[in-house]
Amino acid sequence: MQNEFVETRQSEFDQLKEYIDTVKNSQGILMQTLQKAQELFGYLPLEVQKFISKETNIPLADIYGVVTFYTQFSIEPKGKHTIGVCLGTACYVKGSQAVLDKLSEELKVSVGSTTEDNMFTLEATRCLGCCGLAPVMMVDDDVYGKLDPKKVPEIIEKYKN
């Protein structure tokens, strides 16, 4: 019996199969296929990894290894907004951990997870390349610098609607 995920996402699986057929003989097929799959599904659950394994003959263990190694891939569904708090050295010494803790408390979600209403995914990131603004976080493509945990509720409020 097919599981519910496969049934409800059949059209994405069909598109992914078509894509794999077009890149089958090219180099770097796994990365290209995973990027396409993440674009189609929004994340890469085991069912999608198994499908890719079957269609490409790449062992599932290898696929899982790549998916979990690269932060661009996610095995869990992401929320509507992704919040990334920088825990790079410059931000860390300026208190980014307290910002992250405040977000976790406000959103009632642990780092690396998504809120129950699927609105926010909270992540810790490496240096975002704007250390002069430390401590820094990003909400989707927006950068917030010189943060203070007290500013957190006001910032997340903007994304709630």
Ligand code: FES
């Ligand atoms: S360490 Fe945070 S932006 Fe560089």
